[in-house]
Each structure stands twice: as structure tokens, then as C-alpha cells.
Amino acid sequence: MKFAVKAWSSGRARAGVLQLGSCPSPIETPALLLSTRKACPLSIPPDLLPSLPSPDSHLLHVSSLHFLEGISPQTISDIGGLHKMLGLPGHVFVAIARDSVQCLPEWNSTNNWERLSRLPVAQVKPVELNDGHILIFQNVGGGSVFGSVVGGSSVQERERCAQEVASRSVSGYWIGGFGLGESMDERPALLNAVTDILEEEKPRLVSGLGLPEEVLQGVSAGIDIFDSTYIYHLTLGGFALTFPLDGVETYVSAFQLTNIGSDQTKINLRATIYRKDTSPIVENCNCYTCQNHTKAYINHLLNVHEMLAQILLEIHNTHHYLGFFRSVREAIKSGNFEQFRLKFSGSKRYHLASEAAVACM
Known part of the structure; x- marks a missing residue:
């Protein structure tokens, strides 16, 4: 190595x-x-x-x-x-x-952990x-x-x-x-x-x-x-990653676009709002799932408990999260990592604060 x-x-x-x-x-x-x-x-x-x-x-x-x-x-x-x-x-x-x-x-x-505790190292x-x-x-x-x-x-x-x-x-x-x-x-x-x-x-x-x-x-x-195990748990819950990957300057606007009951890093594809949504999970995403299937199809698969739903979601989530790591590397190489981090975290906090304010009205 x-x-x-x-x-x-x-x-x-x-x-x-x-x-x-x-x-x-x-x-x-x-x-x-x-x-x-x-x-x-x-x-x-x-x-x-x-x-x-x-x-x-x-x-x-x-x-x-x-x-x-x-x-x-x-x-x-x-x-x-x-x-x-x-x-x-x-x-x-x-x-x-x-x-x-x-x-x-x-x-x-209990049985599995008891078995494990008795095994020699x-x-x-x-x-x-x-x-x-x-x-x-x-x-x-x-x-x-x-x-x-x-x-x-x-x-x-x-x-x-x-x-x-x-x-x-x-x-x-x-x-x-x-x-x-x-x-x-x-x-x-x-x-x-x-x-x-x-x-x-x-x-x-x-x-x-x-x-x-x-x-x-x-x-x-x-x-x-x-x-x-973040991707695993995300996929198991029916969530898909959606936050932007093309640079820090897009984060603020992207996080303020819509309010669909999420933290704007992900969407819940079990929600009825996606039942007739024929768009891909993320526009311009080149993963296998987004290139071949729609939110409506995955919503249907989730609602009928079809295992293909988890396959398609995990492909997208893995692809998207690897893209996030690529963006992090690019930010470091360009000397803009701290700006990238503050934009990402700050934009998410802004969205959550806006949601809380709306809920209290």
C-alpha cells in the first residue's frame, strides 16, 4: 500500500x-x-x-x-x-x-451475541x-x-x-x-x-x-x-439523496427551492407527492437509476414492497454520495474547503430554520 x-x-x-x-x-x-x-x-x-x-x-x-x-x-x-x-x-x-x-x-x-461471546479470538x-x-x-x-x-x-x-x-x-x-x-x-x-x-x-x-x-x-x-452504514440506512428508509454536487455556489439557491418535508439533502420516495412524478430522482444525474427510471416508478416499487426499489435506491444513493466525496476533494484541491463546508452546513440550517418558522405561523 x-x-x-x-x-x-x-x-x-x-x-x-x-x-x-x-x-x-x-x-x-x-x-x-x-x-x-x-x-x-x-x-x-x-x-x-x-x-x-x-x-x-x-x-x-x-x-x-x-x-x-x-x-x-x-x-x-x-x-x-x-x-x-x-x-x-x-x-x-x-x-x-x-x-x-x-x-x-x-x-x-440474544442467541447470536451469546454465540459470538463464546468464540475464541x-x-x-x-x-x-x-x-x-x-x-x-x-x-x-x-x-x-x-x-x-x-x-x-x-x-x-x-x-x-x-x-x-x-x-x-x-x-x-x-x-x-x-x-x-x-x-x-x-x-x-x-x-x-x-x-x-x-x-x-x-x-x-x-x-x-x-x-x-x-x-x-x-x-x-x-x-x-x-x-x-449511512447509505444502507438511508436506502432502507426509502430516502434518496438529492443535494447538489456541482460546486459551492449552487448550495444556497438549491436548498431554498422547495419545501417537501425533508432537510433538502434527501427526499422520501414513499411520499404520495411522487406517485405521479415522472422525473428522475435528480435531473442530469448519470447513475443507472436516474438514467432509466422515475420517482413514480420507485414510489410504486416501495409501496408494493418490491425488492427492486432498494436496489435502485442504493445504486443512486451510492453514486450520489461518491459524487459528494468527489466535490469535497475538488474543494480541497482548489483551496476552498472551508467555504464549501460552511455553505453546505449553513444552507441546510437555513432551510430547517425556515421550515420551523413556517410551522409556527
Whole structure:
């Protein structure tokens, strides 16, 4: 694995390039790590994966917790690794030792957690699922090891952990313990305390920051890769991302265009207002869904509980959110990241304040 920072903006925000294993093209950062279910994208079939932006969509999160049932790690290894088993030679699997199954409803049962608590640590090693790319915590069979930086809501504990990890021979850093109830106001101090200590020339991956505002907050602190289930939960709820992607100057006007009962970053396609709407989710969006289907069709699919609705929504939401990350990178490269962040966050707050004022009239 090779990583290099190419541009800085507004102090800590940085754009870089990550070259990883079998991925034929370098991945630009800040980047999004896509959620999977047993290493497969949650709702996107393999034949439609190429429709997503490449190589931005080639970083896939994988958790060994998903493999406690079914095919064993040894069987995966005998086949030749996840890449060969899944037919995804150009993708990179990122094994993270965290509670990533929280996004999978079927795992929220007492029996599964009792089974997991009795397993030896060796049976849930993330490295056993990979074959020579990003690995977390253990250096087995090659690959790149990321050191874990935690510490809860204590700035002192995070600093102590970061200092210890920075003294080790690791290829990068995984920053965990976020998205567990801390406020947006608490995060900057916790993130900055860590990134001020970690080496600049190594990539930083964070779990738990998924909303656009949270991503921007992480980028402000110098985070490079974001592991989140935001797209999954958004899609599950029937929501589609709609905020503009073509530059900071369009944000204010776009957020004030309509009032359809949302925060103007997304729309609820279950709503009856879209029953006869024959326009795409986002005009001029070149994702597979917007190029081939309408809001009315997806509204119908959702209302009849057709699984195709989630497939089409996840394709659009993934495509759109990867576009958001591209806009973030462009803002950093042009030296306008802070303006971009303030425009995005400020415009959303303006819309919410306007909605509240209307509701009180």
C-alpha cells in the first residue's frame, strides 16, 4: 500500500492518493468505504457494480462477524480469497474489527451475541478473510496493518492511545469509537487531538461518521477514509439523496427551492407527492437509476414492497454520495474547503430554520 498527500486546505483538510493491491487505479481521498453483507454490496447486483464511479467504489468493508455462519474462513482461503470467490478482482476489502453487524437487523438477537461471546479470538480474526490488502490489527500473510486509536469521549485517553499507536510500525490508522452518542460539538476536539499526533504521511480511517455534515467535520480534522452504514440506512428508509454536487455556489439557491418535508439533502420516495412524478430522482444525474427510471416508478416499487426499489435506491444513493466525496476533494484541491463546508452546513440550517418558522405561523 502506498499513500501520499497531494493537497491541503483550511489547515488539516487534505486530499491524497491511495494505491492498494489489486485495484488497478489509485483511489483518491477523502474516500468512502462501502458497506457490505458478507463482503457483497448490500443491494447492488454484481452486473450493476460497474455502473458506479470507478475506482471510487472499489473500497469495500468486510467484517469477520458476518462469517460466523455459512462458509468458513478456511474455505475462503482454499478458494483463493474473497476476490476470487466473489469475482471482484479490482476491489479492495478492508477488514475492520468492529461491531459492523449493528446495521443488520437479523443479528440483533440474544442467541447470536451469546454465540459470538463464546468464540475464541482466533475465530474472528479479520485477516483470515482477506488476501493481501488492507488489514486491521494483525499482520498475517502480508497486507497492510492499521493501528487502532480509541479513547471514548476523553481527549486525554485518545491522545495517549494515539501516541502509543504512532510509535508502532503500522501502515495507517483506524480511529474508532465515534457515532456512539457524542455530540457534534464534542467531536472536533476528539478528532484533532488524535490527528495532531499521527504521522501525516499515513492514511487515517474513521468509523461512525456517515452523515454529510459528519464527513465534512472529519475531513476538517484530516480524516482520509470514512466507514459508515449511512447509505444502507438511508436506502432502507426509502430516502434518496438529492443535494447538489456541482460546486459551492449552487448550495444556497438549491436548498431554498422547495419545501417537501425533508432537510433538502434527501427526499422520501414513499411520499404520495411522487406517485405521479415522472422525473428522475435528480435531473442530469448519470447513475443507472436516474438514467432509466422515475420517482413514480420507485414510489410504486416501495409501496408494493418490491425488492427492486432498494436496489435502485442504493445504486443512486451510492453514486450520489461518491459524487459528494468527489466535490469535497475538488474543494480541497482548489483551496476552498472551508467555504464549501460552511455553505453546505449553513444552507441546510437555513432551510430547517425556515421550515420551523413556517410551522409556527
